[in-house]
Amino acid sequence: MSKKLIEAMADLDEDLVLSEVKALISQNVLALDIIAYLQEGMGIVGKRFEEKEYFLSELIMSAEIFNEASQLLGGVGGAGATSKYGTFVMGTIYDDIHDIGKNIVTTVMSSNGFNVVDLGVDVCTEKYIDAIKEYKPKVIGISCLLTTAFDNIKECIQSIEKAGLRKDLKILIGGGPVDEATCKYVGADHVCKNAQETVEYSKKYMGE
Amino acid sequence: MTNQEMYQLRLDRIKKAIKLEKPDKTPFVPVADSFYAKLAGVTLADFITSAEASHKAFMYGAQWLGDVEAVSFSYSGIGDFMGAFFFSKMKLPGRELGENVLWQFDEQELMSTEDYDTILKGGFRAFAEDFYVNRLHIDFEKLAPVFEVGPQYDQEMRDLGYPMYDNLNMTFPIDCLSGGRTMAKFMVDIRRMPEKIIEVLDIVVKANIEDMKNMAAAWVDPLDVWFSMGRACPDFYSTKIWEKFVWKYLKEEIEACIEIGIPANLHIDANWERALPYFKELPKGTCVFETDGTTDIYKVKEVLGDKMCIKGDVQAAKLVLATAEDVYKYSCQLIKDMGPGFILSSGCSIPYNAKPENVKAMVAAASGK
Structure with missing residues (x-):
């Protein structure tokens, strides 16, 4: 030691x-x-x-x-080469190219023992679905800084559900304009106000 | 009442609110751009590249709102130049993005740590001018007609009876340096080369103040100098670092505005609650604290209510998702609770997809109708 x-x-x-x-x-x-x-x-x-x-x-x-x-x-x-907690998938929703918040979260998650799959920005629903099928994460994060992308998140989450991938999967959202009302509107599980909250939530759910 | 009389009345209302006096009605001064384009049927692609199309949208937006004390601008159409304030490239509607997808900053690491030495040797202005042309690839020849027609469009807006709020601005050094370096790299630079960053900040702030004073001298009826300070949020830095790298320079720039008699409008994105006591150091009635709703407006009132005007904070999500009745009630409550020294506004900008009836609900709340 x-x-x-x-x-x-x-x-x-x-x-x-x-x-x-x-x-x-x-x-x-x-x-x-x-x-x-x-x-x-x-x-x-x-x-x-x-x-x-x-x-x-x-x-x-x-x-x-x-x-x-x-x-x-x-x-x-x-x-995340030594993944203590498993895989976390994250991206910024389509029609939104903001990456500062996403990058902060993925960096902090990586150095806290998560295997992070960063899908990038302007990520379409299919790409989220493919990543969920491939990496089987317990938690995914969707970032957004534009209110015009709220409907895109909603559509993405509904498609994940329709594909039968929502069971045991927690969907976190975050970004400047996102609040509890947004969370309810898009059908996500939780709003993360900062990177550390994402770490703590994911650790609890993925088993510390 | 003539348009000119309305213009003076609106100016006076805003000035009184900033001085913490009681105007005859609570001023309503939203921040808006893309929303006006949507209202006027102008595509975002045209709005961002055509001074004429954007002017049409702003004029339409002001008249659609009607009982509004000021609009932000009379025209846009500056395209890539929007990125200059943050040393960032832009992705624009109709170019990299769809016709009606909002323009966005495309943050990349365009500055290296060697650039700090370049600024120290040759000054900030020379560095910035080269940066705009050679790294952001801003086409100033193409932009020249936009800047040429700008004063005429501003006058047309004034002739219509509407002052402009927020269109005189000052860059805050953390914004451009962290935009050029990327936010994460700049945060690391502050720890690895603090003395050099301090020297650079000294130079940048001096240049910013000089630029602001030159612009202000030529401005018609400047109501405020607009500061955008999202990247300087106290939740991003420890207190010691924030005081040394942010507050010292922010205060210097604000005091320069106060010195020439123009209030500083502090457009505060993210949560600045920890920093509220610092603003008590500024003279009474000289600044506006504009919150997007992330900094609790009631906390702002509690700490700074007797010191500076508060502006805000009908949040973007509320304007998109809530009902008109919710927005009206929220706005009325704010007007009641904030008292004099308050300007009703959107929290940050009115979003492109805000419900028009929700925006009208803010107008109704401010006018008491």
């Missing part, structure tokens, strides 16, 4: 994280063990975010450090 690495990750001390990872590699510590330490540090980052000690930029920085450390390990742990 490397308390030093866990704390450095939690404190977002980039230089210390990288030097400690290198030191552990030279001591022949298993890559998966090192990833587990980093993920424990990420868990503390998430807790500090919930306690409003950390904010979005700290989440982004933690993901950046995590990915850099993963590179030192030959990519192990990067982009």
Whole structure:
């Protein structure tokens, strides 16, 4: 156990994280063990975010450090290579190309132990359905920043239901104009106000 | 009453509300663009590329609303130039998008960390001018006729009796730098090279203030300087970082507006509740806090009600999904609870697919009819 690495990750001390990872590699510590330490540090980052000690930029920085450390390990742990919780599929609904919110969520989910399948922006219903069939996620996320895309989300969710894929699948929505009334209108399960809420909801549902 | 008299009356109502005085009616000043295009039967593709078509839409929209204290603009048609404010490329209706799909920013990493050095060496204006042409590929020759006809269209709107609110604006440095770098990369830059970013921000803010003062000197009846600040949200940064990289510069730009006697309209997207106490540092009656509904308007009233005018916040989702009766009741409640020093408005912009009857419900609530 490397308390030093866990704390450095939690404190977002980039230089210390990288030097400690290198030191552990030279001591022949298993890559998966090192990833587990980093993920424990990420868990503390998430807790500090919930306690409003950390904010979005700290989440982004933690993901950046995590990915850099993963590179030192030959990519192990990067982009969900060690999926602790399973697969999370996400995209921005069709006719909407906003990707900032989506990218933040997918980055934070990846570095919190989820195998993330990022469908991109302007994603058509068929692509969501194909991804659900292929990856069998328990949770998917649909992002949208335009009220004009509300009907598109609604259509997408109805099509997922019609395809018989809604059972045991939770559909999360998020984005600037999205609220509880929107959630009800489009038939989603939950509105996530930020990336960390997506992490927490998905962890609970996918089994922590 | 003549159009000119109506124009003066509307100007006075807005000015009184900003000074926290009681006008004869609560001003209604929505933010709207694409909604007017839909009302006027102008495609978004035409609206965004044709000054003439967009002017037709704004003129139609103002008259359709009728009892409205101001509109945002008298024309659009600037296409790719919209991306200049955020150092971002645009995807436009009729070009990359369908005829009536809303224009959107296409954020890409167009700036590198070396560009910070370029700004430090050659100044911000030179960098921005090169950036617009060579990275955003804005065709200024094509835009020249739009800017030429603009003052005439503004005058036509004034002649119709409607002032313009929000059309004089100032860029906030976090918006353009984080747009050019991408938001995530800029957040990382702030941690990796804080001193350099501070030096760059110093330069950008000085250039922005100079530009704003030059524009304001040539403006007719400027009611406000519009600030868009979505990317500077305090929920994005720890307090220490926000104070150092956001508040210091935001305050400097706001104070520059106050210095020349034009109120700053702070168009606040996302949740700024944590930052509300900072705005108490600004002089009474000199700014407008415009919330899109994400920052709780009642919290704004509680913390800043005796300091600055509040504008908002009939949310976009409400304008699309709620009933006219719901919107009317909500608007009336806001007018009652916010008291003087309040401008009724849409939360952010009236969406393209807002129900017209919901927009009319805001007009009715403000006019008491």
